Amino acid sequence: VLTIVASISFTLYFLLGGLNWITAGGDKGKIEKAKGMMTNGAIGMIVIAVSYSIVWIVGKALGIDILNPGALLNNLTVIQN
Secondary structure, three states, X not given: OHHHHHHHHHHHXXXXXXXXXXXXXXXXXXXXXXHHHHHHHHXXXXXXXXXXXXXXXXXXXXXXXXXXXXXXXXXXXXXXX
């Protein structure tokens, strides 16, 4: 869920930066601000992708399906019953 929210946030932030760049009208300060927004959005998306990958790798190494907590909780309730 958080990955989806982050992806939507990235898209909106990146598009907002692009729109700011288009409407800057040649103002260097506004263009730099728009470039910064787009760069920060891209860096944020990279961080989300890398963290997702790390969690997946750790889950595989430990033999736990960390990215599917529903199945993990279901297994716990089956064990208790």
